[in-house]
Every structure is written in C-alpha cells, then in structure tokens.
Amino acid sequence: MAVPDLERKFLDEGGGGYCFEHNTLFATALGDLGFSSVLLLARVRIGPPALWVRTHMVLRVPIDGDPWLADVGFGGLGLLEPIPLRDGAVSDQGGARYALRREGLAWVLSMRDRAGEHDLYEFPEDPQTVADIEVANHYTSTHPSSIFRRVLTIQRTTRDERIVMRGDAIVRFRDGVSTEEPLDGSRLRAVAWELFGVRLPATPLLCELDKRS
Numbered sequence: 001m002a003v004p005d006l007e008r009k010f011l012d013e014g015g016g017g018y019c020f021e022h023n024t025l026f027a028t029a030l031g032d033l034g035f036s037s038v039l040l041l042a043r044v045r046i047g048p049p050a051l052w053v054r055t056h057m058v059l060r061v062p063i064d065g066d067p068w069l070a071d072v073g074f075g076g077l078g079l080l081e082p083i084p085l086r087d088g089a090v091s092d093q094g095g096a097r098y099a100l101r102r103e104g105l106a107w108v109l110s111m112r113d114r115a116g117e118h119d120l121y122e123f124p125e126d127p128q129t130v131a132d133i134e135v136a137n138h139y140t141s142t143h144p145s146s147i148f149r150r151v152l153t154i155q156r157t158t159r160d161e162r163i164v165m166r167g168d169a170i171v172r173f174r175d176g177v178s179t180e181e182p183l184d185g186s187r188l189r190a191v192a193w194e195l196f197g198v199r200l201p202a203t204p205l206l207c208e209l210d211k212r213s
Helices: 001-011 020-034 132-143 185-196 206-212
Strands: 039-043 055-065 064-071 090-093 098-105 106-113 116-123 153-155 164-165 171-174 177-182
Touching: 020 064, 020 132, 039 132, 055 116, 098 116, 106 153, 132 164, 153 185, 164 185
Parallel strands: none
Antiparallel strands: 039 055, 039 116, 055 064, 090 098, 098 106, 106 116, 153 164, 164 171, 171 177
C-alpha cells in the first residue's frame, strides 16, 4: 500500500478501495496538515463473536489535545465525519446517529437509524505497526472467505443519500431508512457505470471466478 500507488489509483484513475487503502491515504493527508494519526485495527461485529476478526482499520487523531475517531473506509453506513473518542459520545450524520461506548478494553461504535440500533465494530487503543496493518490487509484481500473476494461492492455517499451495490442488490439509505432493490446480474457493468461512474472490465471479476471454482 505505497502512498504513490494509492494516489494514482484514487486521484488519477478514479478507482476505489477499502479501509486499509482509504485510511492510509487519509492519514497521509492529515499528516501533511500537521495531524498525527495512530493506526488502530477493529473487529467488524457481523456474525457470531467467535468469527469477529481485526480486519478493519481506523484512525485515532488528536485534535487540540483530545482524541477523535476518524474513519473514511468503513462503507455505506460508516461515519461521514470524525467523532470524539470518549464514552457516550454521539454524532448525527447523514440520517443516522452514531455512538461510542466502552466495553472493557475496547471501544464500540454503533449506529441507529429508523430500523433500530446495531453495533458496527469494536477496537482497542493499542497502536498497530505497519507490519500489523500489512498482515490484516493481506488476509482481507487474499483469504478465500474474505467478503472482498466473494462479493463485489461499490458505493457512493453524499450528504443526502448513500447508495451501495453489493452482490445482487442495490441498497439506498436516505433519511434514516434503507431500501433494497434486486440487481440483474446481466446489468452489473451497466449499473456500475450509470450509478457510480465505475467502468468494470469486460473480463470476469474475482468474485465471479470464485463462484465458478
């Protein structure tokens, strides 16, 4: 994840990525502005706790002496702005309310919308080395069970609406409400371009190849 490669991928080629790439580039930009970010690894709270793995990267950023959680790479329902890293902190963003709480040695970020409240991820505050990040990134990008190998995900976020293409569905989140519509697999590449401005290759995608194997 060399920064020049990320700059070329995101800024020059208009490509996308996931948390390790987005937050690495964001941390670099913050550093250029005089902010010193600390890299942390989080466990996404999906499925049974025994399967939670530290495969998400977030940033702890001190602002005027107080720590903040910054995360530009979680996805369609993630934070849009930083939130104070303190127990009980809440922040209303893009139709959702985010809250931080302590559970033992870990912080837990939750999100509430009109459907209810659920946890997004947990993370301790022990700083991670560049090697720690590389190991987690390698697992996320290469392990056969990784969601990023099995499901194509593209998303676009604005202040008014979040749109996510995930697998065979389009999910729209607006004013605290999520709606879902099926996606015809034959129109996958056309929809990626129409909704997100992403031009997918005509050759088979990794997730399509994995389905065939």
